[in-house]
Amino acid sequence: MARYIIRRLILLVPTLLAIYTLTFLLIHATPGGPWNYAARPLRPEMIERLKEKYRLNDPLPKQYIDYLVGALQGDFGPSYRHQERTVSQVVAGGLPISLQIGIASLVLAAAVGIPLGVLSAVRHNTWLDYLTTFVSVVGYATPPYVWAVLFVLVFSLSLGWFPTSGWGGLFSNKAVLPVVTLATAAMALFARYTRASMLDVLGADYLRTARAKGLHEWTVVLGHGLRNALIPVVTVGGVLMADTIIGSFFVESIFALPGIGYYYVESVLARDYPLIMAGTLIYSVLLLSLNLLVDISYAVLDPRVRYQ
Amino acid sequence: MEKPNQSASPRVFQASQPPQAALSGALTRPPSSLWADAWQRLKRNRAAIVSLFILAIIVLAAVFGPMIAPYAYDKQDLRQSNKPPSAQHWLGTDRLGQDVLARLLIGARVSLAVAFVAQVVIVLIGLPAGLLAGYLGGWVDNLIMRTVEVLYSIPVLLLIILIMTSLRETLERGEGPLAQALSVLDNASGGLLGTIIGISLIAWIVVARLMRGQVLTLKKQEFVMAARAVGAPDLRIMRRHLLPNSLSPVIIAVTYGIPQAIFLEAGLSFLGLGVRPPMPSWGLMIAEGSRAIRSYPYLVTSPALILAITMICFTFLGDGLRDALDPRMKR
Numbered sequence: 001m002a003r004y005i006i007r008r009l010i011l012l013v014p015t016l017l018a019i020y021t022l023t024f025l026l027i028h029a030t031p032g033g034p035w036n037y038a039a040r041p042l043r044p045e046m047i048e049r050l051k052e053k054y055r056l057n058d059p060l061p062k063q064y065i066d067y068l069v070g071a072l073q074g075d076f077g078p079s080y081r082h083q084e085r086t087v088s089q090v091v092a093g094g095l096p097i098s099l100q101i102g103i104a105s106l107v108l109a110a111a112v113g114i115p116l117g118v119l120s121a122v123r124h125n126t127w128l129d130y131l132t133t134f135v136s137v138v139g140y141a142t143p144p145y146v147w148a149v150l151f152v153l154v155f156s157l158s159l160g161w162f163p164t165s166g167w168g169g170l171f172s173n174k175a176v177l178p179v180v181t182l183a184t185a186a187m188a189l190f191a192r193y194t195r196a197s198m199l200d201v202l203g204a205d206y207l208r209t210a211r212a213k214g215l216h217e218w219t220v221v222l223g224h225g226l227r228n229a230l231i232p233v234v235t236v237g238g239v240l241m242a243d244t245i246i247g248s249f250f251v252e253s254i255f256a257l258p259g260i261g262y263y264y265v266e267s268v269l270a271r272d273y274p275l276i277m278a279g280t281l282i283y284s285v286l287l288l289s290l291n292l293l294v295d296i297s298y299a300v301l302d303p304r305v306r307y308q
Numbered sequence: 309m310e311k312p313n314q315s316a317s318p319r320v321f322q323a324s325q326p327p328q329a330a331l332s333g334a335l336t337r338p339p340s341s342l343w344a345d346a347w348q349r350l351k352r353n354r355a356a357i358v359s360l361f362i363l364a365i366i367v368l369a370a371v372f373g374p375m376i377a378p379y380a381y382d383k384q385d386l387r388q389s390n391k392p393p394s395a396q397h398w399l400g401t402d403r404l405g406q407d408v409l410a411r412l413l414i415g416a417r418v419s420l421a422v423a424f425v426a427q428v429v430i431v432l433i434g435l436p437a438g439l440l441a442g443y444l445g446g447w448v449d450n451l452i453m454r455t456v457e458v459l460y461s462i463p464v465l466l467l468i469i470l471i472m473t474s475l476r477e478t479l480e481r482g483e484g485p486l487a488q489a490l491s492v493l494d495n496a497s498g499g500l501l502g503t504i505i506g507i508s509l510i511a512w513i514v515v516a517r518l519m520r521g522q523v524l525t526l527k528k529q530e531f532v533m534a535a536r537a538v539g540a541p542d543l544r545i546m547r548r549h550l551l552p553n554s555l556s557p558v559i560i561a562v563t564y565g566i567p568q569a570i571f572l573e574a575g576l577s578f579l580g581l582g583v584r585p586p587m588p589s590w591g592l593m594i595a596e597g598s599r600a601i602r603s604y605p606y607l608v609t610s611p612a613l614i615l616a617i618t619m620i621c622f623t624f625l626g627d628g629l630r631d632a633l634d635p636r637m638k639r
Contacts, residue, residue: 015457015458018458019458019462022458022462023470026470026471026474027470027474029474030473030474030477030478134355137355137620137623137624137627138616138620140623141567141616141619141620141622141623141624142616142619142620143571143574143575143615143616143619145574145575145578145591145594145595145598146594146612146615146616148598149594149597149598149601149608149609149612150612150616152598152601153601153605153608153609157601157602157605164601164602249465249575249579250575250578250579253579254598265469265579268469268470268473268581269473269579269580269581271473276470280462280466280470283466284462284466
């Protein structure tokens with residue numbers, strides 16, 4: 001197991017390097033630059049001076065190496081757009097907000113979605129099952145920006161329960177709508193996968209044995225059934241986390257949350273190279289380590305799975 | 309999962325092929341192709357059929373709606389700006405006094421065009437890539453699959469945002485003959501072409517991976533071995549045996565790919581990377597509407613609802629098709 005984890009960790013290095021290279025090439029293959037404003041063009045000398053300042057006139061291989069070396073030491077360079085801050089400071093400000101919202105919504109999604117899935121499977125082919133299945137399709141097929149808009153319309157503007165935007169910490173009422181918006185799709189998928197996996201398990205022999213022993217029905221379903229049914233659900237957790245991260249681009253921009261997704265989209269539009277690099281690398285590290293965690297938890301949950 | 313044995317596996321696809329039921333003589337039911345069977349199963353799925361019906365209406369509205377709509381999608385009338393729904397403007401007008409309904413209808417064209425054209429491109433790239441990787445193996449497989457793996461490890465939206473910004477600039481400048489030609493087309497289509505290219509560049513990997521997996525299991529089966537034994541050339545084996553037998557998962561993937569492409573188009577336009585004004589897109593309309601959500605909530609309601617309905621219907625249809633084409637996967 002330890003050897004497996006170490007090997008996977010080592011494999012992260014070439015993958016991240018490939019992502020870094022790809023992003024670097026994409027950024028620099030694009031014509032134009034960060035200061036080519038269409039509306040009020042800067043004088044060429046100004047652009048030249050800015051390029052000199054941010055060392056964009058260095059040969060590309062040198063820029064490639066320099067930035068990589070800096071990034072490895074945690075220095076992602078200055079932000080072109082947020083002149084008073086370095087990229088690391090922007091990230092340090094935004095990442096905790098995004099992580100809090102992301103984790104809170106995933107917890108909410110699991111807390112609602114998994115019980116719904118279990119209920120749906122236990123009451124297979126009843127109206128409850130049909131309703132849950134229907135609602136879950138509606139839940140994950142609808143894009144997060146549509147949910148955001150609908151929730152704001154209903155809960156902020158019509159009912160006036162929550163404010164429409166801003167950030168006041170995870171436990172302020174400003175965080176409710178963003179968290180619920182992000183959680184909706186994940187909730188629906190948790191319900192869907194739990195249901196499918198529970199249905200598989202409910203037909204298994206060991207459940208019949210458990211029932212034959214005279215165990216209470218809920219002990220059978222939860223203690224024996226759900227424990228095994230959760231294994232595939234955990235693998236899906238990684239995918240859901242990715243969905244949540246992607247949803248955060250939209251949710252943060254609609255609710256004006258100063259999270260990393262908001263800054264990332266802004267940096268891409270403004271061609272703030274160092275911030276684009278940092279954002280891409282951080283997102284990739286998050287996702288790749290999540291995938292690894294999922295694979296490890298797979299082995300922990302299911303003793304039959306052995307990694308060499 | 310257990311693969312069906314030889315008698316069931318090379319599915320009967322062409323009507324011209326001799327019906328197998330006549331050979332066995334024991335069946336009471338007339339022979340039916342995979343597709344007829346699938347259609348029978350799909351018809352029993354109420355959610356899928358209702359979705360199909362709604363989607364048909366949306367497609368018809370997208371095709372014919374703009375022809376009979378009384379307002380052009382880009383006709384600005386500043387005296388009529390930000391009007392709530394009324395008899396003249398059923399869904400109201402936006403900031404520039406443009407009719408929301410007319411824009412929604414063109415937006416439907418944009419969404420559907422992106423979805424379908426992207427799927428065609430995706431299949432055209434992904435299918436051969438997966439087929440070659442799976443069948444030939446070796447360095448071809450390595451090359452294609454390593455590319456797929458790197459693309460896979462970056463979140464779709466992240467990658468597409470990066471590619472779109474690069475593509476946008478390249479297309480806007482139009483340096484070099486190819487870029488220039490594409491640039492003209494892209495401008496004429498209001499940024500549609502760039503969006504389609506961007507989505508296709510990413511999404512082919514799903515089909516390629518799927519196709520490769522299918523081919524890897526199929527090529528070990530007896531009917532392929534038999535074809536090879538009688539000396540069929542590689543190209544024929546791929547075209548006549550591997551391709552038709554792995555089509556149904558690809559069809560399912562494509563059906564799910566449609567809402568995914570609609571989601572990406574709307575998302576990109578929402579972020580300002582997709583279609584450009586005055587060309588309307590549902591995503592763009594949601595973005596514009598959400599900025600004025602306090603004062604003019606009706607501006608955002610209609611595009612948000614129609615986008616949600618379209619995506620939900622395609623998802624139900626995808627679920628229905630999956631159950632119909634591959635009953636073993638049914639839950």
